[in-house]
Amino acid sequence: MSGVAVRRTLAEPEIAEVTALVAAAEEHDGVGPLSEHARLWLRRAHEGPGGPRALTIIADGAVVAYAHLDPATGEESASAELVVHPAHRRRGHGRALLRALREETGDGLRVWAHGDLPAAAGLAGSEGLARVRALFQMRRPAADPLPEPRLAEGVLLRAFETGRDEKDWLRVNARAFADHPEQGAWTLDDVLQREREPWFDPAGFFLAERDGALAGFHWTKIHSDGVGEVYVVGVDPAAQGLGLGRALTLAGLRYLRERGVPEIMLYVDESNTAAVRLYESLGFTRHAVDVMYGAGPGAA
Ligand SMILES: CC(C)(COP(=O)(O)OP(=O)(O)OC[C@H]1O[C@@H](n2cnc3c(N)ncnc32)[C@H](O)[C@@H]1OP(=O)(O)O)[C@@H](O)C(=O)NCCC(=O)NCCS
Missing domain, CATH: 3.40.630.30 (Gcn5-related N-acetyltransferase (GNAT))
Structure with missing residues (x-):
């Protein structure tokens, strides 16, 4: 398994790959894996220091897993969203991304999962994270x-x-x-x-x-x-x-x-x-x- 790269910007070809990964996950899971905020940042993906970070895992020359990280600010703790390409799941990429996110941010990290999917609950639970909040849209x-x-x-x-x-x-x-x-x-x-x-x-x-x-x-x-x-x-x-x-x-x-x-x-x-x-x-x-x-x- 490849390692996790942490970056402040992504190059155009990678932005396109991540966009395709996000679309494949949405098609597979029936719910998009990223918030509007994370999708907007991905489209621009050129913020200065201190802004969001992109975490990627490359396997066989392609991006197979992606996380958007908003580091902690004075007021809010760090928060992240992560997704693994449906064709590359159950190979430890999700766990590797989550561990890399926690290494970047420490214990205060909050991870938002869209939908209420068993895989997200399974991954979070197996890494010792609890469901601390759920927000319904009705x-x-x-x-x-x-x-x-x-x-x-x-x-x-x-x-x-x-x-x-x-x-x-x-x-x-x-x-x-x-x-x-x-x-x-x-x-x-x-x-x-x-x-x-x-x-x-x-x-x-x-x-x-x-x-x-x-x-x-x-x-x-x-x-x-x-x-x-x-x-x-x-x-x-x-x-x-x-x-x-x-x-x-x-x-x-x-x-x-x-x-x-x-x-x-x-x-x-x-x-x-x-x-x-x-x-x-x-x-x-x-x-x-x-x-x-x-x-x-x-x-x-
Ligand atoms: C959740 C997600 C990131 C997991 O990625 P992954 O690479 O398949 O996960 P891993 O292979 O690292 O699995 C780690 C652990 O998570 C749990 N897990 C993963 N998929 C699971 C599933 N379908 N059902 C139950 N538990 C699951 C297991 O405990 C697994 O350990 P194991 O394989 O030793 O049993 C992936 O399913 C995904 O992208 N889902 C859509 C986006 C999302 O919900 N993101 C929020 C994540 S908190």
Whole structure:
């Protein structure tokens, strides 16, 4: 078996080989092995020092295995995605790549596996990595029937007002996502940045007020390809259990449908069973799943 080469850039012929390898894996596994971010980098594959690295294994003169590595930054631990050509599996290439990745990064490495394939689970498990997180992408056709949202006594829905609602929203977001640091730690800057995005539309950003105070929200998004998204739904813990989550979700879904989107998608953590159940009851089904493997729960 050949060794693993670690590089910051790839030459054109190798980029073409890796692209073909990725396509063969997608055809074979029924799911693409790389995220959009890793595929975009591969197409350019010419970043300066400090950017992603490419790990390859060459056998019989061709690339048979590939990994994309994003080294650790000040804020995030290192993360990687890896794939072995379907015609070259079960020969130890996957294990060799994973070991090389861990040598590059140390114990903090997180590996994202797309789909929930037994081979990925087998490899990760045999190298002592645990499933630390899974992210579901759920979808539903926009035209499927939707009940009317029902609001509890004293609750009113209105649209977000830029320049006025940011601070209140941040407070409720932090409370609603106290256990989900990625979402709960958003700052004013995170909100202002999104307000400048071309997709931002306050008319699709619903706030629920209870006795005059912000109690929950549903921020929707319409992607450039026309698909609608339940971007973030949150309810203040003090207002949970009143059906606000369901009412807010329904209000946003109806809005997206009125805007003419054909399909509505969302991301939700597998561990967020309350949210998964709510979305299932509203007709969403599992469309895709990404699994993160790491050294243990602390790795997340
Ligand atoms: C997962 C993947 C990278 C494994 O590559 P590979 O080169 O076939 O793996 P290896 O030959 O190094 O196998 C190492 C161990 O992984 C496990 N494994 C590999 N394929 C497996 C399968 N189909 N089912 C169960 N366990 C499997 C076994 O424990 C194996 O050890 P063994 O051969 O001694 O039994 C490959 O199947 C792949 O590219 N899948 C699609 C992309 C992907 O899911 N990437 C995420 C990886 S975490």
